Amino acid sequence: MKGELTFNVTSNWSEIDHINIRTRDFLSDTSLSKGEVDTFTMVITELMENAIKYGQDDAYIEVAVTITGTDIQIRVDNQIDHNQIPSLKRLDHTLQWIRGIHDPYQAFLERIRQIAREPLSDSKSCLGLVRIAYEGRAIIDFILEENRLSVSAIAILNSSKKTAETSEDA
């Protein structure tokens, strides 16, 4: 079950498909279920999209994915563009909002309702973070030090939950 993937990519949207393929290939080589492979490919790709949106053009983004026996830890580090500070405030606000709603599904539904109501000009979806929390069941956090942003997502693996349940049953 254990595995580790680290790589650097340039902050360029054209890299997204390669990242999507690369992470899917890595996750598929572990013993994760197809559903988990799809889910965590999404989590990694969404975090990469955010890193590219908020990062300095063509700067390197560092990605680290670690699968332990019980969880998956994803970390994406990059240099941020100073002009994107307002977007980072929205990121912080969204994370606080997600934490305030205990059921990630309700947060996802509420964000869908908000997008439906918003004027087109305001539609910065921010659905990715809510989707990571809901679909990925991941705890998201971020650290901003000077102009370096580190975003992490940690999720318990279903297979480890099943093992724990089986042990308890026995």
Next chain:
Amino acid sequence: MTHSVEVFSDGTLKIDKQTSDDEVILNLSGKSIIRDSMDTLLPIFKASLEEAVSADKRLVLDFRPVSYMNSSSFAPVIKVLEKARTGKAHLAVLYNGNEKWQETSFSAMTIFKTVDGRISIDGESDDVRH
């Protein structure tokens, strides 16, 4: 049913349009990793919705063959569902309920469903229109 016409392709996502006597159908396939989906996908969805309404047809958005969608790509789906909900359009969104990621994301869109079936969100892997 008319021949399929490609209305969008960016190398990863393809959208083909077909029309029948009672439906305008957008078949999406591939991966949607579009950055500015509100500027690219939404105009296609809205134009097709308007075409369907003016011809008194139902618009069908078929996502079943799609293998990946980023979250940004869901925003135009939400927008066109809301536009249909607040108007008189008939709209069906088809997704593959056997794919966990599609079931997880699209089943939440059922908040737009109407009791009269004017707007439907169907998670069937087979063609539910027949």
